Amino acid sequence: MPPKRANSSTESLHASKRLASDITDEQEPQIIPKSANKTSWVWDYFVEKTDGRVYCQYIEKDGENEIVCGASLLYKTQTSSMSYHLGDKHKVFNKKKEQQLKIDDQIKKFTPHKEPKQQYLRNGLTDWLVTDGTLxxxxxxxxxxxxxxxxxxxxxxxxxxxxxxxxxxxxxxxxxxxxxxxxxxxxxxxxxxxxxxxxxxxxxxxxxxxxxxxxxxxxxxxxxxxxxxxxxxxxxxxxxxxxxxxxxxxxxTSHTLQLCVMKGLRKIKSYACRFRKLNQFFNSPKQAERLERAQIEIANLNKEITRQTLTSSDRELQDSNEPINIPGGSLQILRTIADCKTRWGSTLASWKRLLELKEAIKRTLVTLRLDSNSSAIKDWKKLRKRYLKDCEWKLLEELCKLFQPIERATTFLGGEKYCTISLIYSTLESIRFYYTPLIEDDDENEEGIEDDDDELEDDDEESDDENEGESESDEEEEDEQRIRPNVTTRQQSQHQQLQQQSQQQQSQHQQHQQQPQRQHHQQQLNTASIINKVQKEIYGALFDYWNDPPMAMLLATILDPRCKRTHGWPNELRERVKVELKVQYDEIKPQNNTQPEENFSNNNSSIDRFHAYIFGPQVIEENEDTEFDNYFRTPQASYDTNPFQWWQNNKDSFPVLYELARKYLCIPATxxxxxxxxxxxxxxxxxxxxxxxxxxxxxxxxxxxxxxxxxxxx
Missing domain, CATH: 3.30.420 (Nucleotidyltransferase; domain 5)
Incomplete structure (x- = not known):
């Protein structure tokens, strides 16, 4: 009986499996023998194959069975991933790692040379040392x-x-x-x-x-x-x-203006102290970070409000733009500025920064109030005590406006690359005009300027409590007197005194009840009164310090072609300065300018010599004050003229005054x-x-x- 023939489809399936097995055997990566340079301890557990990877050979026991890990790792030149795998997966670490020797122990291993050789090496070493003496x-x-x-x-x-x-x-x-x-x-x-x-x-x-x-x-x-x-x-x-x-x-000038400002600040010591304490609260890193977060939150909130109020077309344009990168980007994080008592400029800068941070400070206060953390509650109590009232914020804003002219003048007169000495007088006159007091002082307001509002409120509350207690005791004594018909004359007089005291105390109690309303009204009036007192103090200081302006400053002003008309000067002062300028003009004026000049023609003809012999030499008599007077007759230069360039262009017309201009216009104002x-x-x-x-x-x-x-x- 002939053998059965296999199904053709079955034979083809077996043939494909044999082919795939042959291909797999041919492409299986081979182990690369360990080279001599692979000295790391991890190679005791890994082998490298031809596919560029290493395979873990660590053997784990599972009962009687031994299982090879076989984990595959990419390998180039470093062994850190293999050591990490062994430590993390198998808890295997380098037991052969040697401890680094201390320098002292390492030195002990050295064998010293003999003394001549050692000295030779020391000298050679010092020759190689590089020093910084060249620089x-x-x-x-x-x-x-x-x-x-x-x-x-x-x-x-x-x-x-x-x-x-x-x-x-x-x-x-x-x-x-x-x-x-x-x-x-x-x-x-x-x-x-x-x-x-x-x-x-x-x-x-x-x-x-x-x-x-x-x-x-x-x-x-x-x-x-x-x-x-x-x-x-x-x-x-x-x-x-x-x-x-x-x-x-x-x-x-800057230092003297600072003295004027410091005199004005004495009138607001208590308020300046309040501003400084609020500023100092945010000096610590913790509070500074809270203030920064508050600014970011406000910026995000304003950004969201802006998006909601945009029209549809504007919203499309807004959405196409990149969002605000916070912090960074368009948001500038502000921090408080340190207040130095001896530098009024830093005081003004710190006040301005407080106004800029007003909303952020308010938000920080609210955030601390809503936080249940004990540390936050403690900080909230501190900040609440230092936080300014509305009238104090208003006063701070008005004070910043008040000191603005002096700040601008100080900055302008502090320049080094342009003429400043000639502008002092006019600058001071404008400041004096600005600080002229506008209203008369009020004695009642003056009493409240130096007091701290918190202390006033505490005193009021204590006085109210005391009055209430005294009033109740007086009423009880009065009732006792009424139910006793037979009282002596002395007792009657005491009773009348008690009645009078009771009436006075009741009236005082009513006044205290009405005091908050009057106090609020007084605070509204005090802002103008306080500003006026500071203004008056600065105004007086300006006259005290510049009662007699230095002559060099006045001469520089009159030698500045932009200011020579001396607008606004008293006539007496103008004439006094002109006289002094004329004296110095005459001192340096060349002597030959005062002598008549003989002008002979260069023509050597006998006719000219004959005419000169008959009529005498031609004499040009110049007025000795021509240069001096002509300077004041010429038009005043515009305010944007460079006085140095003006004198360079006109030094031939005014040679003597040009030298005086070099003498005085170089002086800095500060x-x-x-x-x-x-x-x-x-x-x-x-x-x-x-x-x-x-x-x-x-x-x-x-x-x-x-x-x-x-x-x-x-």
């Missing part, structure tokens, strides 16, 4: 080169100069004196140069300051050229300049250049560099501040 030497050499260039520049361009000076104490408690020089070149270019910042030994007496100034000025050959010094109102500096022969002192110098010095002598030598500080700052004029490292 210090370069700075010192650059300073000396710049100093020579400065002396040459002074000799070529400086005829008259003014200086500013101030004292400063560094972080390392060393005292420094800074001097800046200011002059106009023959081309009427204003130079603003750091002369020095040198160490000055204690005590900082007027004599020591004067000697330090004179010594440095003489070193630079400026002793005959410095005519004016601008300083603050420190007693030692004022006395030092007063004792310096040939140099006139001009008070720093000693701010010295203040800015100390800001740079503070950046140099920071906590990390407070051991710098004083000579190094001098050289670094000299090169930095004067790099515009002396670049010695090209």
């Amino acid at each position: 210090k030497a370069d700075i010192g050499a650059g300073y000396q080169e710049a100093l020579l260039q400065m002396k040459q520049l002074i000799n070529e361009t400086c005829t008259y100069a003014a200086i500013t000076t101030d004292l400063w104490t560094a972080r390392n408690n060393q005292g420094y004196i800074g001097i800046t020089g200011h002059w106009l070149t023959p081309n009427m270019e204003l130079y603003d140069i750091l002369i020095c910042i040198d160490l000055i030994k204690y005590p900082h007496t007027a004599e020591n300051i004067r000697l330090a100034l004179v010594k440095k000025i003489q070193e630079l050959h400026l002793n005959d050229k410095v005519k004016h010094a601008v300083t603050d109102n420190g007693a030692n500096v004022v006395k030092a300049i007063r004792e310096w022969d040939g140099v006139d002192r001009i008070a720093c 000693s701010v250049p010295s203040e800015r110098l100390f800001s740079d010095a503070g950046n140099q002598i920071c906590e990390e560099r407070n051991r710098l030598k004083a000579s190094t500080v001098t050289e670094l700052l000299f090169l930095k501040r004067n790099s515009e004029y002396f670049n010695v490292f090209k």
